[in-house]
Amino acid sequence: MKELIRNFTQAYGPAGHETQVCEVIRQAVAGYCDRTSTDALGNLIAFRAGTGEAGGGKRHRVMLAGHMDEIGVVVTHIDEHGFLRFTNVGGVSPHVLLGQRVEFGNGRVGSIGTERVDEIKDLKHDKMFIDVGAKSRSEAEEWVSVGDVATYQRGLVEMGTRLSSKAMDDRIGCVIIAETLRRLKSCPHDVYAVFTTQEEVGLRGARVSAYGIDPTFGIAFDVTGMNDTPNLKNILNMKLGGGASIKAKDASVVVPPKVRDLMVRTARENDIPYQLEVLPSGGTDTGAILLTRAGVPAGCISVPTRYIHTPVETIETSDVEACVQLATKLLEGPLEL
Amino acid sequence: MELDIKRLADIRGVSGQEQDVRAYCRDLVSGHADEIFSDTIGNLYAYRRGTQDGPVVMIAAHMDEVGFLVRGVDKEGMVHFANVGGIVPAQLPAKVVRIGPSAVPGVIGTKAVHLQQPDERTKPFDPKNLVIDIGAKSKEEALKLVKLGDQITWDVEFGPFGNGLWKGRALDDRVGCGVLAEVIRSGDYACPVYGVFTVQEEIGLRGARIAANRIMPQIGIALEGTVCADIPGVETHGQVTRVGRGPAVSFMDGGTIHHPALRRLIVAVAEREGIPYQWREATGGANDAAAMSLAGAGAMACAVSVPCRYIHSPVAVCSESDFRGAVRLVRALVESIGRGELKV
Numbered sequence: 001m002k003e004l005i006r007n008f009t010q011a012y013g014p015a016g017h018e019t020q021v022c023e024v025i026r027q028a029v030a031g032y033c034d035r036t037s038t039d040a041l042g043n044l045i046a047f048r049a050g051t052g053e054a055g056g057g058k059r060h061r062v063m064l065a066g067h068m069d070e071i072g073v074v075v076t077h078i079d080e081h082g083f084l085r086f087t088n089v090g091g092v093s094p095h096v097l098l099g100q101r102v103e104f105g106n107g108r109v110g111s112i113g114t115e116r117v118d119e120i121k122d123l124k125h126d127k128m129f130i131d132v133g134a135k136s137r138s139e140a141e142e143w144v145s146v147g148d149v150a151t152y153q154r155g156l157v158e159m160g161t162r163l164s165s166k167a168m169d170d171r172i173g174c175v176i177i178a179e180t181l182r183r184l185k186s187c188p189h190d191v192y193a194v195f196t197t198q199e200e201v202g203l204r205g206a207r208v209s210a211y212g213i214d215p216t217f218g219i220a221f222d223v224t225g226m227n228d229t230p231n232l233k234n235i236l237n238m239k240l241g242g243g244a245s246i247k248a249k250d251a252s253v254v255v256p257p258k259v260r261d262l263m264v265r266t267a268r269e270n271d272i273p274y275q276l277e278v279l280p281s282g283g284t285d286t287g288a289i290l291l292t293r294a295g296v297p298a299g300c301i302s303v304p305t306r307y308i309h310t311p312v313e314t315i316e317t318s319d320v321e322a323c324v325q326l327a328t329k330l331l332e333g334p335l336e337l
Numbered sequence: 338m339e340l341d342i343k344r345l346a347d348i349r350g351v352s353g354q355e356q357d358v359r360a361y362c363r364d365l366v367s368g369h370a371d372e373i374f375s376d377t378i379g380n381l382y383a384y385r386r387g388t389q390d391g392p393v394v395m396i397a398a399h400m401d402e403v404g405f406l407v408r409g410v411d412k413e414g415m416v417h418f419a420n421v422g423g424i425v426p427a428q429l430p431a432k433v434v435r436i437g438p439s440a441v442p443g444v445i446g447t448k449a450v451h452l453q454q455p456d457e458r459t460k461p462f463d464p465k466n467l468v469i470d471i472g473a474k475s476k477e478e479a480l481k482l483v484k485l486g487d488q489i490t491w492d493v494e495f496g497p498f499g500n501g502l503w504k505g506r507a508l509d510d511r512v513g514c515g516v517l518a519e520v521i522r523s524g525d526y527a528c529p530v531y532g533v534f535t536v537q538e539e540i541g542l543r544g545a546r547i548a549a550n551r552i553m554p555q556i557g558i559a560l561e562g563t564v565c566a567d568i569p570g571v572e573t574h575g576q577v578t579r580v581g582r583g584p585a586v587s588f589m590d591g592g593t594i595h596h597p598a599l600r601r602l603i604v605a606v607a608e609r610e611g612i613p614y615q616w617r618e619a620t621g622g623a624n625d626a627a628a629m630s631l632a633g634a635g636a637m638a639c640a641v642s643v644p645c646r647y648i649h650s651p652v653a654v655c656s657e658s659d660f661r662g663a664v665r666l667v668r669a670l671v672e673s674i675g676r677g678e679l680k681v
Contacts, residue, residue, distance in 0.1 A: 016594025040596075041554065041595030041637040074589055075572040076618045086575040087620050089589065124577065142358040147588030147600065198594060 001179055001320065004028060005163060006156045008171035008178075012105050014149040015200045017087050018042050020105060021068045025195050032181040043209040044195040048181060050188045056333030063296075064180070064327070065206050065285040067199030067222070070166070071183040071309055072151040073102060073146055075130070082134030084110065087125045089149055089296065090200030091309045095206055100311060102150035105142030108143045108162045115288055139259030154311035158231065161317050162240070168313035170199065172303050172320060173265035174223030178239055180327040189217075189330045203252065206285035212291040217335050218289035218298030221323065222229060223305035223313070224250075224279050236279070238304040240315070243273025244322040247300035250279040252287025258337040259299035263326065268334065272325045274320075277302055297337060301326055338364055340522075342515055342660075346495040346505040351404035351421050351488035352537045353549045355379055357516070358400040362534045365518040370532070375466065379546045383521045383532040387675065393635070394671055395531045395554035396520060397545050397641045398513030398561070399538030401505070403649050405489035407436065410480055414473030416443060418489055420464075422539030428459040428560040428650050429527045434469060436526065437487035442467040501578070501657050504639025510538065512643040513560035520637030524668040527675030533624050535625055542592070545625035547581060549632030553615035555597065556637050556674060557629025558667065561619055563587075566665040576618070578644035584663035587640040589620045592609035596637040598681045603639060605678075637681075643668055 010292040011175075013021030022044045025077070026036050050059055051081040071090035078084055097112045104110070110130035117123050130150065132139035156165035172291075177193050184191075192213045199222075210218065224247070228239040238245050244245030246263045247255050267274040301323050306314040345365075350358035366373060370383035373416045381400070388398065403422030410416055416436065430447040447469055449457065458551070467666075470491070473479035495505035514534055521532040531552050538546035567579040578585045586603050587595050607614040617640075630638035643660050645653040 017597060018590065019597075040637050041630065043635075074620060076620065078502070079574060086443030087619075089594075089620075146618060201594065204631060205635075207631055258560075 001175065004178060005172065008174050009156055009165040009167045012103065012151060013068055013070055014151050015069040017070050017105060017149050018197045020196065024328055025068060025178065029178050029181055029193065034132045039209060039212060041208050042197045043205045043215040045209060045213070046181065046193040048187070048191040048193070050187055050190045051186055056097060057336050058174050059321050060188045060217045060335050061213065061215045061329065062191050062335065063210055063218045063289060064176045064177050064191065064193045065199070065218065065220045065289060067127050067170045067205065067285060068195040069197050070151055071200050072149045073097070073130070073274050075146050075171070076256060077159045078137050078140050079174070080134070080137050082129040082140035084140065084144060085126070086128070086130055089232045093127050093309070094128060095120065095311050097128060098123070098217050099219060101153040102130060103153040104144055104150045105150050110150060125307065126146050133178050147175045152289060152311035159314070162314055163317060164312050164314040166313065167304055167310045168315050169223040169308055172223060172315055176221045176320060176327060179324045180331065183324065183328050189331060189335065191331060203283060203285055203288035206288035207292070210289045212309045213331050215289065215296050218296050219284070219327065219330065220284050220286040220289065220298065220300040222279050222284045222300060222302050223308055224302035225308065226306060229306060238275050238277055240306065241318055242275040242304060243319060245275050245277040245302040245304055247277045247279070247286065247302055249284070249308055250284055252282050252283025253290050253298070255286065255299045256297050259297050262335070263299055263301065263330065267326050270325065270329050272329070273322050274326065340365060340518055342503065343495040345515055346511045346521055347440040349440070349488060349490045350400055350402055351406060351490060351505070352401040352540045352579035353453060354488040355536045356393055362400065362514055362518060366453045366532065368519045369522040376547065376551065377658055378542045378544050378547050379536040381534040382548065385521065385530045386515055387529045388527045391528060392555035392674065393529050393531070393552065394556045395533060395549060395552050395629055396517055396558045396560060396667070397535050397548065397629060399510045399531045399535045399544065399625060401536055401539050402490070402509065403539050407487040407489065409485065410476050410483065412476050414471070414475050414479040416471055417468055418477060423649050426479055429464055429467050430462050432624045432651060433492040434489050435492050436471065436483045436489050440661065441482045442492065443471040446470050455556050456474070461626050473517060493600035493652050498584055502654055503657055504568055504652055504654050506652060507596070507653050508645045509562035509648040512645065512655055512660055514560040515660065516643070516667060519664040520667050520671065524672055526671050530671060538625055540629040542623065542625055544649065545606060546632065549629045549636070553628060554632045554636050557637070558670070559626035559640040560623045560628065560667065561640055561642035562645040562648060562653065563622050564619065564648060565644035565646045568646065578615055579615055580644050580646060580654065581613045582659060584666050585615050585642045585644050586616040587617045587642065588622065589621050591620065592623030593630050593638050593640070594667055595626065597638045599637050599639040602679050603641070603666070603670055604672060606673050607666055610665060610669050612666045614666065662678040
């Protein structure tokens, strides 16, 4: 699974520009599904037919969603000296960008610089720029264009049992889905594993793919907050190493209690470590799936993650394992609410 | 009937009250489409069947403009009003407006400078304290002239100015409506094309959302009059677009990440046809492209705009050459899509 995490997190795929990461994921899951396809917004849909009825229960059309897009910065202007002005794609803080390197889809790397600001609170995206080493506008334009998007450039490192990289949000969710597809033995339900696009700018990929699939059950996989770093002073319940995080609520969704309870019951019955999650801010694809057409029962399994939306998003591998086990057991069961 | 841009720009049509704009747009496309119809919310559709099944292209331009409506009349005969769409309070004082179907003139007055306290001279007026004077002396007299819910627009007339420029009130988005009318009235499209003159864009893309869910297009093209700040005091990298440099192509805004393949095709078409274009160098705002891209199972969406200085104020300024360029670019783009040149 570690290699999968490395390959997925290191692939390039900011919101709206997911074709490269899409291809990496497609190759990883192609052997574990019946067919793959993409839609108008670039969602990757891996379909795996079910084996039939589950103990007299219903054969669901289950949509799994992990978003393959990551946050980034988009070039808005190239000045006469070859500096690139930019703004954010998704939640990218100007303070986090200071001193970073960013990478474009064609591999071109740039350093983030800033105009002089008197106080750090005055640091805003429009005071900053990307330096790609160009000496003039025309040289810069040979390498990048207005509208091109760059992501944090940061490799994956192992820190004990923990892993740190850019884009854990939400490649780790994509890994959980890919690994679940690989491990699934007998699943009665038709599974539509969707690696969604444009989550970071408003759950857009999940919204349209869910409409197209018309699922009867939805499970999103995403990162979530945690409470176990110094002086964080939040009220969250989740911690690294606490197990699969079963969502009760975030800003996009109140998970139907029956869905949440099914997840809790499944974790308990199979001795899978879990923790309950309420995330006061931030939404997930769960909300988009839940509100599709006439409504879809949907829940979310999350991975507690430190330093979300920075280049060093950090997870605990045992939590990822717990998520995979929980997803696998859920799909192999009747999904009865 | 030739397009009369002055007439199109001067028709009054605040969000929800687009009927007069719709009537003129219907006249413009009449005889140039296989079907013309409207829907419950007031969108106008001009459908050209084409010669093949797909891809279905929806082109949207919104008929509505920002403005106000009558919220009430007080016992002194003053008209109280509410904003429709994004207008900042600083735009309000000392303006002449027109109210309702018979375009009753009114004045948003303020205390004369002689009577203002020092701090009143530097702060924008609180819009809650602003009223429209229509010359009535009582509530009864005022209600003979205006009704609750009447639309209110700035009293500004369209006209050519400078060297090849246009100034006018509702250029956002009558320039888009004009481009759409011209694109429907000409061109040779193999794919089915729905030109949709939408309603209520300024208050949340409402018309486009309904139209897109009806059509379920594979490709959506929004036509806009977009922000332009090539004016003193704005740094080059904050100007967004520049008047006279050609139609502006969007890559991302608050509602849409414009499809990379569609953007590449727009650039290729512009270069092939020798049409100057520019990027819309900002990511704020949103337009009908968002509604189209998220309809049903999703659509590839893009936006082509005519840069307009000072939008959402009483008067905007744009260039006739940018407008003509937008017509040529969108026509060539849709022809190209019909020939199967869009490679995803």
